[in-house]
């Protein structure tokens with residue numbers, strides 16, 4: 310599991326650890342890890358550190374101090390290191406002394422040295438930064454990007470919000486970020502994540518002092534493998550779980566087919582389809598159990614998926630209400646999100662412990678549920694998913710460039726999905742996801758696990774299917790077994 314902690318948690322841990330260490334030891338640990346990472350990148354890019362041209366962008370806090378001490382280490386290995394001091398009167402003095410002592414220098418003209426650099430270290434701001442880059446830092450950050458140099462962010466790309474992943478203005482766009490002690494939420498959540506490039510974590514010994522419950526967690530292969538259902542000798546199709554899919558309409562029969570395609574690959578023993586798309590579903594998947602009446606009359610299921618391509622006719626409205634009246638886990642997606650009755654939804658968890666709910670909106674649907682503009686959801690995804698889960702008393706999977714899954718209990722870390730590709734932004738891929746997650750619910754996974762495991766497999770299947778080329782939703786569904794094998798293999 311990859312975990313991220315809030316700035317407040319990092320600061321507390323840092324204080325506790327610093328009390329036990331000599332002055333400046335933590336910064337030396339950070340700088341040593343940073344210099345080693347930069348040396349590795351320089352060796353990869355140009356064969357050696359000796360003779361490399363390194364520019365340090367140095368702000369007024371300890372982030373700049375890290376850059377200066379790392380620069381001193383690189384200078385001792387023969388790199389030509391030059392510091393651009395953004396606030397000369399407030400430069401970290403110890404760091405500057407170390408750099409000058411190691412043969413580094415202060416730049417006369419930042420733009421000259423940036424144009425010729427092999428590597429730029431962004432030490433403008435780290436966890437102490439607030440808001441986007443200040444105006445004087447903007448031209449320098451742009452110049453760092455415009456040459457051929459690799460840009461390495463120290464702890465965080467300057468200008469991003471560490472706790473939320475928001476980018477309120479300009480921010481550095483890094484090729485890599487070397488972060489200290491723990492990941493920060495902003496490194497894992499867009500729009501900030503996109504500015505961070507490849508991530509490296511340097512252990513500075515904070516671990517024992519960080520809270521055991523992080524702010525954010527990202528599943529890795531081993532975590533997903535542990536959560537995936539495995540049939541045993543005792544299993545039969547009913548014991549493995551039956552997922553009911555209520556999706557599609559005369560206008561969108563394809564949504565029913567795609568949701569069923571996802572559901573068939575999610576581990577349930579059978580998929581029961583209810584809705585107006587019976588013909589289309591059977592033509593493609595003859596193994597589906599079908600029913601044309603109301604969901605509650607279709608036979609037993611261990612979970613429901615309701616909403617993809619359902620439209621908003623009277624049958625659809627009644628079907629959503631019918632499903633929400635059940636005591637099994639329900640996943641509500643797409644049109645279902647517009648049709649659901651909020652009081653019924655909130656009442657579900659009070660009625661029965663088994664009546665859990667997983668809502669799977671994209672940013673537009675989340676915006677409608679929250680009554681705010683879509684851009685606000687996209688800019689502040691983490692806040693939006695937490696707010697939705699709290700307000701609706703349900704687990705929420707917010708789709709998009711970084712998919713997030715939040716439980717209504719604020720004490721439970723939000724899950725961020727590390728797989729996926731922008732090629733997933735293709736019509737119908739969300740239908741596949743809802744079928745898949747619903748199937749995992751039917752096997753007995755709680756909503757947060759079902760949602761995050763589904764997002765992981767879905768994103769991985771898309772990557773495997775795409776390998777750099779466009780994919781259709783149907784391809785993503787077809788590659789799900791390969792993604793599953795990749796995880797357990």
Ligand SMILES: NC(=O)C1=CN([C@@H]2O[C@H](COP(=O)(O)OP(=O)(O)OC[C@H]3O[C@@H](n4cnc5c(N)ncnc54)[C@H](OP(=O)(O)O)[C@@H]3O)[C@@H](O)[C@H]2O)[C@@H](O)CC1
Pocket residue numbers: 319320323335336339368369370371372373375433434435436437438439440441442443446463464465468489490513515
């Ligand atoms: N915690 C740990 O365990 C360890 C932490 N370490 C390191 O310390 C870093 C934190 O250092 P920090 O607290 O000194 O803050 P930092 O990130 O340098 O920024 C604050 C300065 O920036 C300024 N500033 C603010 N916003 C700005 C903006 N938008 N644009 C431009 N400037 C802006 C602000 O100025 P002011 O508001 O005062 O005018 C202030 O002077 C951390 O990220 C890590 O690198 C490691 O060495 C070891 C272990």
Ligand SMILES: Nc1ncnc2c1ncn2[C@@H]1O[C@H](COP(=O)(O)OP(=O)(O)O)[C@@H](O)[C@H]1O
Pocket residue numbers: 643671707708709710711712729730731732733734735736737738739740741742767
């Ligand atoms: N920029 C992006 N990067 C990665 N994944 C994305 C991006 N945009 C959308 N996705 C993913 O693609 C899927 C789209 O789902 P959705 O918006 O419901 O589309 P549809 O309704 O057409 O099925 C979701 O899994 C979402 O997380």
Ligand SMILES: [K+]
Pocket residue numbers: 372431432433434435462463464465466467
């Ligand atoms: K930085």
